[in-house]
Amino acid sequence: MAVPPGVDAVRKAVHQFGIVGGEDYDSKDERLQQLLDRLPADSGPAIVFAKAASQAQAVAVVDRSRRKALAAAARSRAGRVKAVEAAVSTNTAGDAPLSEKLDPEMSSWTHDWACGRCTLINGWLAEECTACGARRGAFPKVTVAVADEKANIRSLSWTPGSCQILINYDVARSAAEYVRRLGALEPQEANNPRFPRVVYTFLEEGQLRGRAAQEIVALLKTTRGYVEPSKKAEIDSALGLIDYTEEDEDEEWEDEDYEDWDDEDWEACDCAHCCGSIVGSTSYHPLLPVPGLEHKAMSVIEVVRLPLKALEDFDKAVPFIAPRVIGHSCTLICLHCLNVHTPWDGWEQFFAPSQLTGTMRVVLVLADGVSWHDYPDSALLGAGGSSWVDILDMDSMDRSDMLLERLVDHEAALLNGQSERIVLMGNSATMNEFCRPARK
Structure with missing residues (x-):
């Protein structure tokens, strides 16, 4: 059975969506900051797709996150160096080994770190993975690319197959554009077996019923028919957030008792x-x-x-x-x-x-x-x-x-x-x- 266009690219990545803007959700800049602050340093390169009009905003958020991450890494490194220097100064000949002179909490296995690219467990003092060289505590490579629907393969502002994580700061204008952006994902994950290729898309509430969002919904539904059960569950999770093609009749309250209820009433506890x-x-x-x-x-x-x-x-x-x-x-x-x-x-x-x-x-x-x-x-x-x-x-x-x-x-x-x-x-x-x- 022939696979429809775009399905092969869609089923090779994890697709997630975040609602942004308005009174109930964080802004795009706040959401992007939250994501970048939580990206593991060794998760692989990331690309942020933004329109030309919002590119400067996205770049500013990325720069702010980078400075924050590097400052935190520097403080952590200074703390480890200070602990070693203190231990060395008291470690005289014939005394216990240096490892036993260190603070027990600092030298325990709980402070060793696992490399996100090759999964090797590295020692507490190591600044980079001994197997693949991934830096500890550094900020991952994040590029902000201009998303132009009319651009062709020769005028791309990004390199195909160059990232592990794709963030759509501005949603694609169509399903075809969404698939085209997927070309930025790495074709294979040989160096990073435990980290999936991810596409995270920002959507405002007003965009959920728009043509672009519904084309993406249709694309995910089509892909659902060509994947294994676990991938179907993953796609269903994404669709549950953005699929408005079928209204839930249970949400249409007819009882007058519910007319005056708002979100705060539902969330409040009456104990x-x-x-x-x-x-x-x-x-x-x-x-x-x-x-x-x-x-x-x-x-x-x-x-x-x-x-x-x-x-x-x-x-x-x-x-x-x-x-x-x-x-x-x-x-x-x-x-x-x-x-x-x-x-x-x-x-x-x-x-x-x-x-x-x-x-x-x-x-x-x-x-x-x-x-x-x-x-x-x-x-x-x-x-x-x-x-x-x-x-x-x-x-x-x-x-x-x-x-x-x-x-x-x-x-x-x-x-x-x-x-x-x-x-x-x-x-x-x-x-x-x-x-x-x-x-x-």
């Missing part, structure tokens, strides 16, 4: 902690009866509800969440809020295992605005996330890490330092927050 100024609360629930098992007289589940923001001034919250039952056997810290803060109400007894005979403490941590951290690209998150760039905001994640570490330390102290009796529960991205506290 007492969000609507009021409660810094923490505690409730008690009897254990479920179990045939053949006799519970102790004071066997209960002690449930603490604690807003994440209350941990910023934790001393004020501590009296409100202090244990009322002495000698609880373990603590369960529950993270996932299911987009609301009240899904557990009325079901608290089910947190305890059937064999429990003592008191169990359950701490329900209530995220700010039902989210543990910020998402620079919320539209991409809704389309299934990204396999090639970190869409999470590290500053807000570090803030949550710091606050949650306080809680873990507090609960460990209540258990007389027996931190092995603390269980962390959650799913989705919430558990990412606890990777460092859990290892502590």
Whole structure:
């Protein structure tokens, strides 16, 4: 069966889209900055396609990101050099090897780094990969190219097969132009086996129903019929964000009760902690009866509800969440809020295992605005996330890490330092927050 034109080029890359502009989404410049700040230094060259009128804006963002990345790399390199110099100055003859003189955290395997091009694990002090020479912490090569639909192969402002990542700062005017830009992607990935070829396209909401967007939708749908199931799922994720050819009838509300609702009403949580100024609360629930098992007289589940923001001034919250039952056997810290803060109400007894005979403490941590951290690209998150760039905001994640570490330390102290009796529960991205506290 003959493959339609353009399909072969489309199915060799990952296609993702980000909604930009307007009141609800970040601007093109902000989104481009977010992407470039998160590109691994060894991810391979990238090309940003922009119209002639917006080329200067894109170039300014790329230059700003480059300076920021190089400054951060210089600070990191200076820190490593300083650590080595300090170790050398105290390493006298007959003493332990230099590697043992270094700060244990700095010399551990957790500070070794994996090359994104060849996957080799390199030592902590290495500035470049010993196998392929990829520089550590450097800014990837990013070129801003003028996207002119009328340009022919002899007048291109970019070199075919020259990049690993393609960013459409300005959307292509047609499906044919979209395919033509795909020619910038490298024909093979021999030097970078773990990093996919990616096409990321910025789209404004007003462009989603336009001719160009719908031609790209049609192209992706056609390609879907010529790929394996995993690639179909990937394409479906992209289509879920930009395909408006079929309206969802479920979104056409006919009930007058919904006419006055807006987006803020849907996102707001109506629990007492969000609507009021409660810094923490505690409730008690009897254990479920179990045939053949006799519970102790004071066997209960002690449930603490604690807003994440209350941990910023934790001393004020501590009296409100202090244990009322002495000698609880373990603590369960529950993270996932299911987009609301009240899904557990009325079901608290089910947190305890059937064999429990003592008191169990359950701490329900209530995220700010039902989210543990910020998402620079919320539209991409809704389309299934990204396999090639970190869409999470590290500053807000570090803030949550710091606050949650306080809680873990507090609960460990209540258990007389027996931190092995603390269980962390959650799913989705919430558990990412606890990777460092859990290892502590």
